[in-house]
Amino acid sequence: MNSRVNNPIEKAQRGDREAFRFLVEQHSRAVFRLAYRMTSSQTDAEDIVQETFLRAWKQLARFDGRAAFSTWLHRICANCSLDHIRRRKGHATQIADEPFRQIPNESPSPERLALSTEINALLTPALDDLSAMERTAFIMRHYEGLPIEEISRVLGVEGNAAKHSIFRAVQKLRKALEPVRCTR
Amino acid sequence: MSHLNQEELVLIYYREPGIPPSAASHLSECAQCRADFDALAETLNACLDWTPPEPPLDFGRSVWASLAPQLVEQRRPVLPMRTWFAIAAAMVLLIGAFIAGRASRPPQQPSLTAGLSPQARARIFAITMADHLDRADVLLTELENSDNKDDAAFASERERARDLVQEGRMMRQMVASRGEADMLPLLDDLERVVLEIANSPDTATPRELRELKQSIGSESLLFKVRIVESNLRSEGRKI
Numbered sequence: 001m002n003s004r005v006n007n008p009i010e011k012a013q014r015g016d017r018e019a020f021r022f023l024v025e026q027h028s029r030a031v032f033r034l035a036y037r038m039t040s041s042q043t044d045a046e047d048i049v050q051e052t053f054l055r056a057w058k059q060l061a062r063f064d065g066r067a068a069f070s071t072w073l074h075r076i077c078a079n080c081s082l083d084h085i086r087r088r089k090g091h092a093t094q095i096a097d098e099p100f101r102q103i104p105n106e107s108p109s110p111e112r113l114a115l116s117t118e119i120n121a122l123l124t125p126a127l128d129d130l131s132a133m134e135r136t137a138f139i140m141r142h143y144e145g146l147p148i149e150e151i152s153r154v155l156g157v158e159g160n161a162a163k164h165s166i167f168r169a170v171q172k173l174r175k176a177l178e179p180v181r182c183t184r
Numbered sequence: 185m186s187h188l189n190q191e192e193l194v195l196i197y198y199r200e201p202g203i204p205p206s207a208a209s210h211l212s213e214c215a216q217c218r219a220d221f222d223a224l225a226e227t228l229n230a231c232l233d234w235t236p237p238e239p240p241l242d243f244g245r246s247v248w249a250s251l252a253p254q255l256v257e258q259r260r261p262v263l264p265m266r267t268w269f270a271i272a273a274a275m276v277l278l279i280g281a282f283i284a285g286r287a288s289r290p291p292q293q294p295s296l297t298a299g300l301s302p303q304a305r306a307r308i309f310a311i312t313m314a315d316h317l318d319r320a321d322v323l324l325t326e327l328e329n330s331d332n333k334d335d336a337a338f339a340s341e342r343e344r345a346r347d348l349v350q351e352g353r354m355m356r357q358m359v360a361s362r363g364e365a366d367m368l369p370l371l372d373d374l375e376r377v378v379l380e381i382a383n384s385p386d387t388a389t390p391r392e393l394r395e396l397k398q399s400i401g402s403e404s405l406l407f408k409v410r411i412v413e414s415n416l417r418s419e420g421r422k423i
Contacts, residue, residue, distance in 0.1 A: 024251060025244030036236035053251055062340055123234050141198060142231060148200055167191050174227045
C-alpha cells in the first residue's frame with residue numbers, strides 16, 4: 001500500500017475525501033472489469049463504476065472490515081449491476097453499444113486470437129440472454145471466484161437459489177458455446 | 185454408484201464444498217463421467233478467454249474527476265460517533281431533567297446539569313434534535329429516490345432505521361420533558377414510517393418499496409422534517 005496514505009479506509013470513513021480518492025483510483029479498474037462482465041457494455045460499466053463508488057461513499061461508515069475492502073466493493077458493484085440489468089431488461093431495450101473491444105493477452109497466437117474472437121461473438125449474446133440473477137451468480141462464481149454460499153449472501157437469496165441460477169447459466173452457456181467445442 | 189449428473193459435475197468443477205468423496209472417486213474411475221466432465225470443463229475454460237477491455241491507465245483519475253462533484257452534493261456518511269454524541273446529549277438532558285425534578289423536592293440534590301444555563305440546554309436540545317432529523321432526512325431521501333433497491337443496500341437501510349427508532353424514542357422523551365408538545369406529532373409520524381422501514385422483509389418487492397415511498401410521501405413528512413430541522417438549526421445558532 002502506498003505509504004503516503006496511511007489506512008485510507010479509516011480516513012475515508014471519517015469523511016476524508018483525499019483518502020477516498022486514493023481508494024477510487026486503486027480499485028476502479030477492477031470494479032470496471034466486473035461491471036463490464038455483468039453488462040457487456042463499456043458505457044454501462046462506466047456508469048456502474050460511478051454508482052458503485054457513490055454507494056460505497058454513502059455506506060462507508062458501515063464497512064466493518066470483516067471482508068476485504070475489494071470484496072465489499074465488488075459486492076456493491078454486483079448489486080448495482082444487478083439493478084442495472086433488471087432495469088435494462090425491464091425496459092426491453094437492448095442498447096446498441098460500441099463494438100466489443102477485445103484486448104488480447106500478451107502476444108497471442110493467431111489461432112488463440114481467432115478462438116477468442118469466436119468465443120466473444122458467441123458468449124456476449126449468450127450472457128445477455130441469461131436472467132439477471134443467472135448472469136450475476138455465474139459471473140461471481142466463474143470470474144470472481146466467490147463460493148456459492150457467499151454469492152447467495154450478496155444476492156440475498158437462499159443458497160439453493162444461487163446454486164440453481166449457476167446451473168441454469170452453465171447449461172445455457174454450454175448450448176451457446178457448442179459450436180466452439182465442435183471446431184476444437 | 186450411478187453416473188454423476190450435470191449439477192454434480194458443475195460443483196466438482198468449481199470445487200464447491202459438499203461433494204461426497206465417493207463422487208470424486210467415481211469421476212476418476214468412470215470413463216463416461218470423465219468425458220462429460222472434460223466437455224463441461226472445456227466449455228467453462230473457454231469462457232475464461234473472454235476478458236473485458238482493459239480501461240486506460242488513468243481510468244481511476246477520470247472516475248474520480250466525475251465522481252468528486254457528486255460527492256460534494258452527498259452528505260457525509262453518518263458516522264457512529266455522531267449518533268453516539270446525539271444519544272449522549274439526549275441522555276445528559278434526560279438525566280438532568282430527571283434529577284432536576286427530584287431536586288425540586290426536599291432534600292435538595294445537586295443537579296448534573298446545574299452548571300448548564302437554560303440557554304446551553306436549549307442549544308444542546310436544538311442541535312441534537314436537528315441531527316436526529318437530519319439522519320432521518322438522509323434515510324428517507326435515499327429511499328424515496330431509489331429506483332429498485334437491491335437486498336443488500338436495503339438491509340443496511342433497515343439497520344439504520346432501527347437505530348433511528350431507538351434514537352427517536354429518546355428524542356420524544358426529551359421533547360416531553362421539555363414541554364415542547366408541538367413537536368410530538370412530527371416525531372410520531374416519523375417513527376411510524378421509520379418503523380415500517382425497520383420491520384420490512386428481507387426482500388422488498390417493487391410493490392413493497394412503492395408502498396414505503398407512499399408512506400414517506402404521505403402528509404409531506406419529508407418536507408416537515410426539513411422545515412423543523414432547519415428551524416432548529418437557526419434556533420441553535422441564535423441561542
